[in-house]
Amino acid sequence: MKHIWTIIDKEWAEVFQHKMVLFTMIFIPLFLVALPVLMLFFTGQSMGGEIADDFSELPPALLSFCAADMTPGDCMQVYLINMFMLLFMMIPVIIPVTIAAYSVVGEKTTRSLEPLLATPISTFELLAGKSLAAAIPAILAGWVSFGLFLIALPLIGVSAPVIRYIISPTWLLAVLVAGPLMAIAAVNFSLFVSSRVNDPRVAEQISVLLIVPVLAALLAQLAGVIVINLLVMLSFIGGLVLVDIGLIYLGVSIFQRETILTRWK
Amino acid sequence: MIKTENLTKIFKIKKGADIPAVVELNLDIQEGEVFGFLGPNGAGKTTTIRMLTTLIAPTTGTARVCGYPLGESNQDIRRNVGILTENPGMYERLSAFKNLTIYAKLYDVEDVESQVRKHLQMLGLWERRDDPVGSFSKGMRQKLAICRALLHEPRLLFLDEPTSGLDPEAALLVRSFIEELRSQGRTIFMCTHNLNEADRLCDRIGLFRTHLIEVDTSQNLRVKFFGRKVVIHLRKVDPAWLPQLQALPGVQDISQVESKLVITTEDPENLNPRIIRTLVTAGADVQFVGELRHSLEEIYMQTMGENQPEVTES
Numbered sequence A: 001m002k003h004i005w006t007i008i009d010k011e012w013a014e015v016f017q018h019k020m021v022l023f024t025m026i027f028i029p030l031f032l033v034a035l036p037v038l039m040l041f042f043t044g045q046s047m048g049g050e051i052a053d054d055f056s057e058l059p060p061a062l063l064s065f066c067a068a069d070m071t072p073g074d075c076m077q078v079y080l081i082n083m084f085m086l087l088f089m090m091i092p093v094i095i096p097v098t099i100a101a102y103s104v105v106g107e108k109t110t111r112s113l114e115p116l117l118a119t120p121i122s123t124f125e126l127l128a129g130k131s132l133a134a135a136i137p138a139i140l141a142g143w144v145s146f147g148l149f150l151i152a153l154p155l156i157g158v159s160a161p162v163i164r165y166i167i168s169p170t171w172l173l174a175v176l177v178a179g180p181l182m183a184i185a186a187v188n189f190s191l192f193v194s195s196r197v198n199d200p201r202v203a204e205q206i207s208v209l210l211i212v213p214v215l216a217a218l219l220a221q222l223a224g225v226i227v228i229n230l231l232v233m234l235s236f237i238g239g240l241v242l243v244d245i246g247l248i249y250l251g252v253s254i255f256q257r258e259t260i261l262t263r264w265k
Numbered sequence B: 001m002i003k004t005e006n007l008t009k010i011f012k013i014k015k016g017a018d019i020p021a022v023v024e025l026n027l028d029i030q031e032g033e034v035f036g037f038l039g040p041n042g043a044g045k046t047t048t049i050r051m052l053t054t055l056i057a058p059t060t061g062t063a064r065v066c067g068y069p070l071g072e073s074n075q076d077i078r079r080n081v082g083i084l085t086e087n088p089g090m091y092e093r094l095s096a097f098k099n100l101t102i103y104a105k106l107y108d109v110e111d112v113e114s115q116v117r118k119h120l121q122m123l124g125l126w127e128r129r130d131d132p133v134g135s136f137s138k139g140m141r142q143k144l145a146i147c148r149a150l151l152h153e154p155r156l157l158f159l160d161e162p163t164s165g166l167d168p169e170a171a172l173l174v175r176s177f178i179e180e181l182r183s184q185g186r187t188i189f190m191c192t193h194n195l196n197e198a199d200r201l202c203d204r205i206g207l208f209r210t211h212l213i214e215v216d217t218s219q220n221l222r223v224k225f226f227g228r229k230v231v232i233h234l235r236k237v238d239p240a241w242l243p244q245l246q247a248l249p250g251v252q253d254i255s256q257v258e259s260k261l262v263i264t265t266e267d268p269e270n271l272n273p274r275i276i277r278t279l280v281t282a283g284a285d286v287q288f289v290g291e292l293r294h295s296l297e298e299i300y301m302q303t304m305g306e307n308q309p310e311v312t313e314s
């Protein structure tokens, strides 16, 4: 099992040599935090005058988000914040994809895979090391972003009821549980792709497709087709667990050392 | 150390004919031996090494490596052998120290730090341990890759074309390093198509092209293919001497090349004095006497020429 840590250590040593990867890892979370913070800041300012205290001017879809102690402005903000929840869940999907997609096929193109496979490392250890190397920074980035978001909110004058709403079970589950599960799914999918293609660019392009379902969910939510509540979140997490188990199982059973080493077309 | 029985690898291609890369290979390599596996490009050398190091599975046939059966105890085999792959595949962005440390850990070396230091010092690279491998010369990188294969003190070392693609200076560096390993009594299985290298470094040589053609020491291969030959330089040759020499028992063949006589015999040690006496008695002026050494290259060209790869029908 200590081989897993050796692989993680090696992957990180290599990955963090790439300035681009470091840049994405820092820039994407910062961008995805800055976006909602700025939007909340400006809506908070403009709404102060316009809708004042009148609940009747709010569209009915918005009312469902209102808690008893919220002002109409708060309700508006909560509605917006909910839209951003998926953005936070996207962070752990976007970040690891480039690392994981490159990880097997990259070693194949630099020919370092062959001596690696000649060591007494097991397939499970190799894949676990590579998955964790990509998933851990992604999960941390997701959590750090959420932490920054929480710190920024009071600073831009978001009210206490709104903040309480954000640390509700649905949100916490989304960020603390669903995010990591999505990262694991993304990483294993990318690794799977990476073990099957011969060109790192192809691996990245296929893996980036992962963002499509997340974007689709975001759009569906914007269009009011789905409303994310605790029940939806719990079922989503349940589904993710199954997907993760399936992908890990598939990844290990399909990783044929010989085929990966010798297939060139 | 290595014993193979009818080891065969046939690559199945989706469309087109199957490729027989290695066919019914039978080898028996002893502990402490440096074995040279000699054959042209595409002969199946790399495929053989990959099978013996458990990277790919044979299609048919069996083998024991370090006493472990291939296919059943692959993990044990991997622990006991070291391999320099055809492309060394170092992590070029990482330091020499990091590269070796990673592998020492993957091979479960007990004292990683001191083992890595020992090998870097052996290469004279300890001062440059923190430099990325990409900044080393090709010869250095190759030596480093060989050291990477030695970190866990394997009982058997596989080297796949250790000097190909290196300039003469780098090749020399690597070659003398292998010589050093040989003098330490290590068992080495080395693929090469460099004949002088095989001649110098290897105890026995296997001539191979999909099939194993011959296995022996290079000296025995010379005798087997060309017999032993004596060259006698004379001031001038009188054709009348040839029948006299031919009549001596033990002379198998005589030919004249300018003012030299080339005599084939199995026993030059006993025959030479009689030949010289005969020549001197006949009035010849003998200038030099020597043994004609065929280069391994001549043997190689002769065997490889006769063994064109088989064309398989699909």
Ligand SMILES: Nc1ncnc2c1ncn2[C@@H]1O[C@H](COP(=O)(O)OP(=O)(O)O)[C@@H](O)[C@H]1O
Pocket (backbone or CB within 6 Å): A261, A262, A263, A264, B011, B019, B020, B021, B039, B040, B041, B042, B043, B044, B045, B046, B047, B048
């Ligand atoms: N992965 C592969 N798929 C199909 N054919 C292969 C593969 N690897 C090697 N071969 C074929 O097997 C033969 C032997 O190759 P190889 O072992 O690399 O030879 P060598 O190392 O002696 O140059 C060649 O004809 C080569 O084309």
Ligand SMILES: [Mg+2]
Pocket (backbone or CB within 6 Å): B042, B045, B046, B047, B086, B160
């Ligand atoms: Mg080869």
